[in-house]
Amino acid sequence: MKNVILFAFLSLTATTSFAGFHCPDDITITCDMDVHNTDMTGYPNATGVNVGLPVAYADLDIINGCGVGQINRTWYQDLNNNQSIDGDEPSCTQIITVSYLENGLFDINWPPNRDLSCLSDISFEVPVIVHGPCDLVGYVFDDLVFESTNEACYRILRTFIVINWCTYDENDPSAGGIYNYTQVIKVTEKELPEFTDCEDITIAMDEGCQANVTISSTAVDIGDCPSEELYWTVEIDLGWDLIVDYEYSYLLNGGMYLAPTANGEELSIILPDLVDGGTHGALYTVRDGCGNVRSCQQKIYVEDQKAPTPYCHSFLTAAFDADAMPAMISAELFNIGATDNCTDSENIKISFSADPDDNVKEITCGSQGFQFFNIYATDEAGNANFCQVFMLIFDNDGCSFRYAPMGTVKDIRGEAMEGVNVYLTDGVDAMYQTASAILGNFQFEQIELVSDYYVMTDVSKEELLQPTILDLKRLQDYMIGLKSFDAAYQFVAADINRDRSINSFDVLVLRDHLIGVNTLGKEAFSTYVEAESIVDSWREYKTEVNYMNYDGSFDLIHIGLQDMYINAEESVQALFVDQNESIKNTILTLTNKLDIATEGIEIEIELPIGLAMEQISLSSDVLNISSNQYHYNIESGVLKFVSLNTVELVANEPWMYITVDSNIDLIKYINVNWINNDILVRSEIHSQSLVDLEDEQLVHEKLLINNVVSDVLLIHDNLFLGQVNVYDMSGLLVYTAINNNNRLDVSILSQGMYMLQWTDGQTMRVSKFVKK
Numbered sequence: 001m002k003n004v005i006l007f008a009f010l011s012l013t014a015t016t017s018f019a020g021f022h023c024p025d026d027i028t029i030t031c032d033m034d035v036h037n038t039d040m041t042g043y044p045n046a047t048g049v050n051v052g053l054p055v056a057y058a059d060l061d062i063i064n065g066c067g068v069g070q071i072n073r074t075w076y077q078d079l080n081n082n083q084s085i086d087g088d089e090p091s092c093t094q095i096i097t098v099s100y101l102e103n104g105l106f107d108i109n110w111p112p113n114r115d116l117s118c119l120s121d122i123s124f125e126v127p128v129i130v131h132g133p134c135d136l137v138g139y140v141f142d143d144l145v146f147e148s149t150n151e152a153c154y155r156i157l158r159t160f161i162v163i164n165w166c167t168y169d170e171n172d173p174s175a176g177g178i179y180n181y182t183q184v185i186k187v188t189e190k191e192l193p194e195f196t197d198c199e200d201i202t203i204a205m206d207e208g209c210q211a212n213v214t215i216s217s218t219a220v221d222i223g224d225c226p227s228e229e230l231y232w233t234v235e236i237d238l239g240w241d242l243i244v245d246y247e248y249s250y251l252l253n254g255g256m257y258l259a260p261t262a263n264g265e266e267l268s269i270i271l272p273d274l275v276d277g278g279t280h281g282a283l284y285t286v287r288d289g290c291g292n293v294r295s296c297q298q299k300i301y302v303e304d305q306k307a308p309t310p311y312c313h314s315f316l317t318a319a320f321d322a323d324a325m326p327a328m329i330s331a332e333l334f335n336i337g338a339t340d341n342c343t344d345s346e347n348i349k350i351s352f353s354a355d356p357d358d359n360v361k362e363i364t365c366g367s368q369g370f371q372f373f374n375i376y377a378t379d380e381a382g383n384a385n386f387c388q389v390f391m392l393i394f395d396n397d398g399c400s401f402r403y404a405p406m407g408t409v410k411d412i413r414g415e416a417m418e419g420v421n422v423y424l425t426d427g428v429d430a431m432y433q434t435a436s437a438i439l440g441n442f443q444f445e446q447i448e449l450v451s452d453y454y455v456m457t458d459v460s461k462e463e464l465l466q467p468t469i470l471d472l473k474r475l476q477d478y479m480i481g482l483k484s485f486d487a488a489y490q491f492v493a494a495d496i497n498r499d500r501s502i503n504s505f506d507v508l509v510l511r512d513h514l515i516g517v518n519t520l521g522k523e524a525f526s527t528y529v530e531a532e533s534i535v536d537s538w539r540e541y542k543t544e545v546n547y548m549n550y551d552g553s554f555d556l557i558h559i560g561l562q563d564m565y566i567n568a569e570e571s572v573q574a575l576f577v578d579q580n581e582s583i584k585n586t587i588l589t590l591t592n593k594l595d596i597a598t599e600g601i602e603i604e605i606e607l608p609i610g611l612a613m614e615q616i617s618l619s620s621d622v623l624n625i626s627s628n629q630y631h632y633n634i635e636s637g638v639l640k641f642v643s644l645n646t647v648e649l650v651a652n653e654p655w656m657y658i659t660v661d662s663n664i665d666l667i668k669y670i671n672v673n674w675i676n677n678d679i680l681v682r683s684e685i686h687s688q689s690l691v692d693l694e695d696e697q698l699v700h701e702k703l704l705i706n707n708v709v710s711d712v713l714l715i716h717d718n719l720f721l722g723q724v725n726v727y728d729m730s731g732l733l734v735y736t737a738i739n740n741n742n743r744l745d746v747s748i749l750s751q752g753m754y755m756l757q758w759t760d761g762q763t764m765r766v767s768k769f770v771k772k
Helices: 469-479 488-494 504-515
Strands: 027-030 055-063 069-077 091-099 106-109 114-116 128-131 137-147 154-164 178-187 194-197 201-204 214-220 229-237 246-249 266-270 278-287 293-303 315-320 327-330 349-351 360-363 369-378 384-395 406-411 421-425 430-435 441-443 454-457 526-530 554-560 570-581 586-592 596-598 600-606 616-619 630-632 638-643 647-649 656-660 670-676 679-692 698-700 712-714 721-728 733-738 743-745 752-759 764-771
Touching (some): 128 137, 194 293, 315 327, 469 670, 504 630
Antiparallel strands (some): 055 069, 214 266, 349 369, 600 670, 630 638, 721 752, 752 764
16 A cells, blocks of 8 residues: 655665565655556565565655655565565565656747737736746735836736745855746727816805805716726816916815715816906816826906896976977986896996997987887996886977988898888877888988887888798697707797797697698797897787887887707708609609608699699508698699608609699699708709600599509409500500409519500500509
C-alpha cells in the first residue's frame, strides 16, 4: 500500500533480507517517471520455500513539493493476506531515489497591455504558464491605480510575480526561478458631458427692489461609457463686471462645497445674499469621471416686474375755442401721485397710452363732450398700469357739434392694411365712408356729433385667402385636442358661424362650404374687430364700434381664417390626369408623380353644367369615400371633394376614380390640394390625356352584381354568352375568358379600373369595374 507523501526527511535502516526472499537493487529515477512501474523499478526474487507465495510492498515517501526525494519500499510476502507486514513474514527494503528533471521546459505568456474605453470593460487576465512535470509554480499580483492622468482617465499598473519553487532559492534570488511583469491597462473616454439646461433666467424683484436668486443647471454624460457622477464648479459674477463674487466647487470645503450630482441630475444653488437689479452671470463647469470638461454661461436678469400704482383724478372738465386753437390736455393733469417700488414718483412717466411719450392729447371738435381716457403710469423698467378717467370738454360754439373721427386698420401681425372701406353708420345705413391709407390709418371728414353712430368695415379685398382643406384639418385638430389656441385672434378666426363658440358646428359648416353644399359669406373667413374688444375675452369681439367707446382712435384689426395658425409654407406636387371616354361614360383617373403621405385631400373639378348627382360616382383603392364627402353644384358644374383620411399615396399608382355617366369634353379645370406635415401641397397638372373607348356597337349596361371586386366578378345577365373581353382604361385588351356560370375570375389582374365587354348574341355590352 502506498503511503501519503511526507514533506520531511526520515532516516531509516534497511532490514536484512530473509533467506530465500531478496529485494531488487536500489534505483534512481527522475520525477517524471512512474514509481509504481515495477517493470522499471524492479521486483523481488524468491527461492526455496518462498517461491509462489504472495508478494506485496509498502512505500514510505520522503518527497518534497517538486516530487524530488527518496522512497523506502518494503517488499514482503503477505502469508496471511492481511495487507500488512507481520513479524514472521519474509521482507526486505528497496531504496528508490527520485531526482529533479532539468529539461528546460518553462515559458510564460503574460497578459497584453489594454487600451479600453470604459471601466466596465476591464477584465482580469492571468499569466499562462507552461512548465515541466517537476515544477511547482505560483503567482501573485498587485494593482497600482491612477485616476484622471494626462494619459488616460483611469490607469492600472498590474504587476505579476511568478515563482518556480523548484528552482527558486530564497537565499539567492538572483539565481533564477522568479519572474516579474507589469501589465498596463488604460481607460480613455473623450466624450464631453452635455448641458441640457443652461438657459438664461429672469427673476422678479421683491418690494425692496432686490431678489432671492436660485440658479440651476443640468448636464448629462453621454456616449458608450457615461460617468455615474458629475463634478461641478460654478462662478457667480454679480453685475456682469468680470469679477467673480461667489465660487462653488467640488474641490472646496464648507458652504461652497458642491457634492457631485448623478448623471442627468439637476444642480441647484441658492445665493446667500439678496441680489440687486441688473444683469448677472453664472459660469457652470462640469467634469465627468474621465476628466472631460464642458462649460456654459448663463445670464441672470433681475428685473423690476411690478407695475406702478397710479392715483388719478377720475373726473375733470375743460373748455376750448375751436375757432382759436385746439385744446392741449396733458396726461399729468390727471395724476395725483403714482407710486412704485423701485422708481421714484417724480421719475414715473404719465401718458395717455402704453407709449410713455404719448403724454399730450389734442382736443378738437371730434373729441368734445365726454371723453374717456386710460391714464398710464410707467416706471423706469417699462412696467405700466393705468387708471380710467373721463373728462367733460366744453366747446365755446366753435365746433357747432361736429367732429372728425379717425383710426387704424392692421392685421394680427401689426402690419398696416391699405384700401379697407370703413363706414360710419347709424346702425342701419352707412352715413359716411372712407378708406384706409398706405399706413393703415383712416379719418372721416368733419361730421355732426351723433351718439348712436357706429364704425364698421366690410371685407372688400378680393385677394384675401379662401379656405382650404388645411384650415379644416387645423380646426378639427383643435376640436379633438391635437392643437391648442393661445391668442384671442385664433379663437375669433375659428368661429366660422360667428356664434362666439367653437364647436362641431364650425367644422361641419366649413366642410360643407369646401364641398359646395352651402356657400358661406366672406365674413365667415375674414372679419375686422375692435382691437381692445378681445383683450379680456375673445367672445367679446366687436365688429361694430359704438362712438361712446371712442378714445381718439378706432383701432381695428383684421382676422382671417388662416390666422388660426400662422404658417404660409406651401409646396407643389405633380398630378397625372387620365380621362377615358366610352359612349356613355367618362372616367377620370388621378395619379401622383411622387409618393406623398397626406392627412387630407381636397379636389375641385369643373364638369358640365346640369348633370344629376346620380350621374357622378367616386371610388378609390386607398380612401374610404362616403357620399357626404363630395357635392356637385348643378348650376356651376363644380364637383368638390374633401377627405381628412390619413393615407399614403404611392407614385404612379391611381388613387382616385371619378366616373361620370356622360360623354364629356376634356376637363379644363382640375385642382387638387393635399396636407403633408401641416403644409398645404398644391397640385400642378403634369399631364392630362383623353382616351376614347367609343364603339358604335357597344351598349353600356349596369349589369354587374358588384363593380368593386377582389377575385371573382359576378355578371347578372341571363343572355350572357361565350367569351368575355377585359380592357384597361387605355383601351388595351388585357384578358379574355369564357363564361363560367356568369362568374369571371379576375384575380390575375392588377389593381385598377377596367372595362368589361361581352355579347348576348346580337348586341355588344360593356360595363366598368374596379379590381381591388
